[in-house]
Structure formats: C-alpha cells, structure tokens
Amino acid sequence: MTHDVTNQVPPLTGHDVAADPALLEGLAREGADWAVGELRQLGLLAGSARAQEWGRLANEHPPVLRTHDRYGHRIDEVEFHPAWHELMSVAVENGLHAAPWTSARPGAHVARAAKFHVWSQVEAGHGCPISMTYAAVAALRHSPALRAEWEPLLASRTYDFGLRPPLDKRGVLAGMAMTEKQGGSDVRANTTRAEPLADGTFALTGHKWFNSAPMCDAFLVLAQAPGGLSCFLLPRVLPDGTRNAMRLMRLKDKLGNRSNASAEVEYEGAVAHLVGEEGRGVRTIIEMVNMTRLDCVIGSAAGMRYGLTQALHHARHRRVFGRELADQPLMRAVLADLALESEAATALMTRLAGATDRAVRGDAGEGLFRRSALAAAKYWICKRAPVHAAEALECLGGNGYVEESQMPRLFRESPLNGVWEGSGNVAALDLMRVMAREPEAVDAFFAEVALAGDRRVADASERLLKRLASAGEADARRVAEEMTLVLQASLLVRHAPAAVSDAFCASRLSGDWGRAFGTLPAGLDLEAVIERAGRPGV
Numbered sequence: 168m169t170h171d172v173t174n175q176v177p178p179l180t181g182h183d184v185a186a187d188p189a190l191l192e193g194l195a196r197e198g199a200d201w202a203v204g205e206l207r208q209l210g211l212l213a214g215s216a217r218a219q220e221w222g223r224l225a226n227e228h229p230p231v232l233r234t235h236d237r238y239g240h241r242i243d244e245v246e247f248h249p250a251w252h253e254l255m256s257v258a259v260e261n262g263l264h265a266a267p268w269t270s271a272r273p274g275a276h277v278a279r280a281a282k283f284h285v286w287s288q289v290e291a292g293h294g295c296p297i298s299m300t301y302a303a304v305a306a307l308r309h310s311p312a313l314r315a316e317w318e319p320l321l322a323s324r325t326y327d328f329g330l331r332p333p334l335d336k337r338g339v340l341a342g343m344a345m346t347e348k349q350g351g352s353d354v355r356a357n358t359t360r361a362e363p364l365a366d367g368t369f370a371l372t373g374h375k376w377f378n379s380a381p382m383c384d385a386f387l388v389l390a391q392a393p394g395g396l397s398c399f400l401l402p403r404v405l406p407d408g409t410r411n412a413m414r415l416m417r418l419k420d421k422l423g424n425r426s427n428a429s430a431e432v433e434y435e436g437a438v439a440h441l442v443g444e445e446g447r448g449v450r451t452i453i454e455m456v457n458m459t460r461l462d463c464v465i466g467s468a469a470g471m472r473y474g475l476t477q478a479l480h481h482a483r484h485r486r487v488f489g490r491e492l493a494d495q496p497l498m499r500a501v502l503a504d505l506a507l508e509s510e511a512a513t514a515l516m517t518r519l520a521g522a523t524d525r526a527v528r529g530d531a532g533e534g535l536f537r538r539s540a541l542a543a544a545k546y547w548i549c550k551r552a553p554v555h556a557a558e559a560l561e562c563l564g565g566n567g568y569v570e571e572s573q574m575p576r577l578f579r580e581s582p583l584n585g586v587w588e589g590s591g592n593v594a595a596l597d598l599m600r601v602m603a604r605e606p607e608a609v610d611a612f613f614a615e616v617a618l619a620g621d622r623r624v625a626d627a628s629e630r631l632l633k634r635l636a637s638a639g640e641a642d643a644r645r646v647a648e649e650m651t652l653v654l655q656a657s658l659l660v661r662h663a664p665a666a667v668s669d670a671f672c673a674s675r676l677s678g679d680w681g682r683a684f685g686t687l688p689a690g691l692d693l694e695a696v697i698e699r700a701g702r703p704g705v
C-alpha cells in the first residue's frame with residue numbers, strides 16, 4: 168500500500184431520486200398530488216445501489232440479435248441481459264407505459280410523467296419501448312375495434328416478455344417503424360407497400376431503416392396502401408403462433424441508448440391491420456408522435472436532473488484549495504446555472520404533462536396550448552440536454568470522464584431526444600406550421616405566458632411577437648428557442664422561489680451575460696438557487 172485514499176467522493180446511493188422540489192410541486196400543481204406516495208417509493212428504489220447496478224449491467228451487456236436457432240429456423244429474437252428485464256418490470260408495474268389511458272383519475276398522465284422522469288434517471292434506454300407503448304394507444308384510438316382488443320393489454324401492469332400470440336399474453340409492448348433509407352423524416356417518400364387481403368388485413372412488403380424496439384409485440388408502421396400512405400398495426404406473432412414475416416436484418420450500433428435495441432427490418436408479406444383511415448397515415452400516427460415528443464422533453468429533463476444531482480454531490484464532498492468545491496465562486500456559479508436549467512425544464516415538463524392530461528379528457532383550450540408549446544419545448548429542451556450533460560460531467564473533472572462515474576453514459580444518451588421523433592429542424596418547422604394553420608394555438612400560448620403578470624416576461628413576449636410578425640422558415644429555430652424561454656420564465660415567475668425566477672429572467676431573457684454555463688449576471692442569490700435543488704446523499 169503506497170498511500171491512503173482520501174478526498175474521494177462517496178457513492179451516491181440510498182437517496183430518494185424523487186426528492187426534487189420542482190418535480191413534487193409540479194406534480195401537485197397539475198393535479199396529481201395523490202401520486203406522491205407512489206412516486207417517493209419509486210424514487211427510493213431509483214436511488215438504491217441495486218437499481219443503479221441494473222442500469223450499469225444493462226448497458227455493459229447490450230442486446231444481441233439471434234436471427235436463427237441451432238437448426239437453421241428463422242427466429243428473429245433479441246436477447247437481453249436479466250438487468251434489462253428488471254428495469255422493464257419496475258417500469259411496467261409502476262404504470263410508466265400505457266396505464267394512464269385506462270385511468271379515470273384526473274392527473275394520471277401527470278403522475279406517469281413524474282414517474283418516468285424519476286425512473287429514467289436510473290437508465291434511459293429502456294424508456295424507449297415504455298414511451299412508445301404509452302404513445303401507441305393514442306393512435307389506436309382511431310380504430311375502435313383494434314383499441315378494444317389491444318388497449319387493455321398495452322395498459323396492463325404485467326411485464327410479459329417473450330414472443331407469443333399477443334392477445335394470449337398478460338401484457339404487451341408496442342414499437343414503431345416509420346423511416347426508410349431513402350426518406351428519413353420525409354415519410355411520404357416511403358416505398359413499403361400494403362396490399363389488401365380478403366380478410367380485411369393487409370400484406371406489407373418493404374423495409375424500415377429504423378425500427379424502434381424490435382423486441383416488442385406489435386408496431387405502428389407506415390406503408391403505401393392503394394389509397395395512399397396509411398398507418399398499420401403489425402404484430403410480431405400471428406394468432407396461430409407463427410412468426411409474422413418481419414425480418415430483423417441487423418441491430419443498429421448506436422452512440423448511446425446501448426441497452427435498447429433498434430433494428431433495420433424487412434417485411435415479406437407481413438400481415439398488418441389498418442389503423443385509422445386509408446391514406447391518412449401521417450395524421451393517424453402523429454398522435455403517437457406527439458406523445459413520444461412529450462417523453463423526449465421528460466427524458467431530457469430527467470437527464471438534466473441526473474447530471475445536476477451528480478455534480479452537486481461531487482462538489483459538496485470534494486475539497487480543493489482548503490474548502491469544498493461547491494464553495495468556490497466559479498463552481499458555485501456553474502452549479503447554480505445547471506440548477507436553473509434543470510428546474511426550468513422540469514417546470515415546463517410538468518406543465519405539458521398537465522396540458523396533455525386535460526386535453527385527453529376533452530379540454531380544447533389545453534389542447535391548443537399543447538400543440539404550440541410541445542413543439543417548441545421538443546426543440547429547445549432536447550437541444551439543451553447535451554450541453555448540460557457536458558458541463559455536469561466537467562464538474563467531476565477527470566473522474567467524470569471515466570465510465571465508472573456513469574457520466575459518459577449520460578453524455579452519450581443526451582443527444583438522442585433531439586434526434587428522435589424529428590430532429591431540431593423538423594421540430595422547429597412543425598412549430599411554424601402549427602402557428603400558421605392554427606392561430607388560436609398561438610393565442611393560447613401567449614395567454615399562458617401572460618399569466619405571469621411580470622414586466623420582464625411581458626417585455627420578452629412583446630419582442631417575440633414582433634419576431635413572429637416577419638418570421639419565415641429560416642427563423643424557425645430562433646422562434647422555438649425564444650418561445651420556450653419565455654414560457655419557462657413565466658412558469659418560474661409564477662411557481663418557483665424569487666431567487667430562481669430572478670436568476671432565470673436575468674440570464675435568459677435580457678441583459679449582458681455569457682452563453683456558457685456559469686456566466687450569470689452579478690447580484691443574484693446563487694446559494695439560494697443551489698439550495699433549492701436539494702441535498703441528495705447528504
């Protein structure tokens with residue numbers, strides 16, 4: 168032994184991941200305070216060494232594609248480490264998937280969003296099939312017969328993994344396949360064909376360049392039917408127990424999201440059911456896309472909270488130059504700025520979840536607000552996640568660059584939500600289209616912002632309105648950014664402590680400040696901002 172080990176940060180385990188003031192207050196504000204007990208219980212599991220080990224193992228042992236069995240039969244199985252199934256079981260049992268759709272309780276979608284936020288901090292990859300299962304129900308509601316068959320199974324709180332006839336299982340999961348090699352986001356360029364069969368089903372022939380979560384029981388797929396581009400439900404296993412003609416060609420070798428499988432697939436006359444009207448596939452599947460976009464915002468907000476938590480824990484336990492790292496002026500400014508970004512993302516996430524819950528239950532006004540606010544938030548929150556992850560990693564110094572810290576995994580995961588369900592340009596242009604086609608959605612957005620009753624927010628809102636008066640496609644990113652910042656500022660003024668809202672408005676709405684984290688204007692109560700974030704593990 169050549170030396171004593173000192174000044175190393177203890178593991179952050181045994182804490183409650185749900186002990187997040189911004190999250191808990193948002194849960195209550197959006198009508199789901201009845202779920203606090205369940206959320207805190209899940210938070211304690213998320214903070215346990217056992218759950219953290221599941222997350223590590225699921226990424227250390229990524230899924231493997233088995234195309235054939237030992238006898239040469241085509242099986243197209245995806246094999247996972249047992250840790251993946253542990254993560255999935257917890258997610259399904261806690262209703263992070265489609266459970267809210269079968270609940271009459273107001274706030275069910277908000278409770279689900281809060282749980283998704285907490286459990287995603289353990290491991291983000293398994294959130295993909297969970298999210299798509301949640302979103303699939305919205306699309307299936309275009310076809311009452313399919314909904315009646317599939318919704319109870321999609322909403323079941325039983326994780327029943329394995330390839331068997333889906334309607335014979337205790338619970339099922341759904342994936343999605345839209346993009347093709349030649350089109351990408353331009354799904355109208357899809358060439359997969361759907362030929363009608365005598366029994367009312369269709370035979371799909373073609374390919375998909377990205378099939379998300381190919382181990383699921385069924386998929387929403389876009390294909391060209393005689394009546395135009397249409398949406399279909401394609402099961403993996405047919406009612407007689409035979410495999411549908413969906414061939415897994417290979418799994419994608421991805422930057423992050425390593426625990427989750429994504430595949431290239433080919434269909435050779437695969438049997439599928441029409442969802443919604445023939446020729447209106449985009450309009451049908453957009454219901455699923457909007458729900459997964461909400462989860463992109465939630466997932467990015469969860470990543471920010473995880474990064475902040477790790478940075479705070481490290482800075483409060485590491486001593487440099489005779490005092491805690493958290494007490495160093497520059498580090499204090501960085502931590503406060505990271506905390507601001509995290510709280511603003513969480514406040515917006517819970518507001519959007521609340522709007523979703525009320526829109527699903529028939530509130531047209533909330534639906535209008537959601538249509539504009541969600542598109543803007545999808546763009547900006549997902550854009551901020553990678554830079555936030557990079558800064559949080561840097562707070563740990565060289566230790567943060569080492570895999571054992573789990574910060575590299577966070578960093579690799581952070582760009583995903585910006586790409587998934589439409590890259591930044593797609594999301595920003597979608598926002599411009601919403602505003603052009605539905606001026607009432609713009610009115611709903613600015614009515615929400617005005618609730619702050621704050622001069623700083625009002626001035627920023629006026630500047631934004633002037634920009635909108637002449638904005639074209641080339642301005643779409645700037646518009647999405649400014650809309651999100653103004654909405655976040657309004658929410659924080661109304662719901663966060665003054666130290667938080669003052670710092671956010673001063674650094675995001677106006678003034679002379681730097682663009683890097685940690686360059687906040689002088690005169691702000693940074694200590695109060697940091698204390699607001701809590702003391703996990705202390």
